[in-house]
Amino acid sequence: MSGAGRRPEPWRDGDVLTVCATTLIGLAVIVAAWFGASGTVSAPRQAAWLNVGVAGFAVSAGGLCLWLLRLRRAVGERRVALISLAPQEDSEEASRTAASPRPARSADTTVPLPLVRAAGMARLHHPDCPLVAGKDVTPAGLDDGEPCGVCAA
Numbered sequence: 001m002s003g004a005g006r007r008p009e010p011w012r013d014g015d016v017l018t019v020c021a022t023t024l025i026g027l028a029v030i031v032a033a034w035f036g037a038s039g040t041v042s043a044p045r046q047a048a049w050l051n052v053g054v055a056g057f058a059v060s061a062g063g064l065c066l067w068l069l070r071l072r073r074a075v076g077e078r079r080v081a082l083i084s085l086a087p088q089e090d091s092e093e094a095s096r097t098a099a100s101p102r103p104a105r106s107a108d109t110t111v112p113l114p115l116v117r118a119a120g121m122a123r124l125h126h127p128d129c130p131l132v133a134g135k136d137v138t139p140a141g142l143d144d145g146e147p148c149g150v151c152a153a
């Protein structure tokens with residue numbers, strides 16, 4: 001997965017239409033119930049209009065809950081994408097390194113990698129960190145900020 005193929009919004013057009021439609025319908029039903037209840041003096045009829053208003057609230061709240069669930073799902077998908085981008089020891093590499101001696105990896109050496117920082121970011125990152133992918137970065141020193149928790153700069 002590359003940063004260029006990333007969608008700018010985590011929701012689909014249908015999600016926006018659903019939340020707007022349910023909110024507008026719910027508000028319209030609530031306003032209609034308000035006008036209906038204000039036009040009658042009978043308590044049972046006002047109770048009926050109150051039920052209509054509660055139904056309008058339920059429609060609006062249901063649409064907003066669907067919206068929040070969609071955004072929560074998008075956060076989970078983004079988290080999985082970030083975790084899959086993180087460097088990890090795969091079993092093939094582990095078995096190969098166990099069978100034969102290998103030279104030290106660059107992460108095992110004491111030579112520090114150059115660190116970068118993007119504008120507006122407080123933490124320092126490796127240049128290949130997914131949190132700075134696609135951003136304009138400037139070189140930074142070790143004492144310019146706190147290290148990133150994702151790339152462990």
Ligand SMILES: [Zn+2]
Pocket residue numbers: 124125126129130131132148149150151152153
């Ligand atoms: Zn980072």
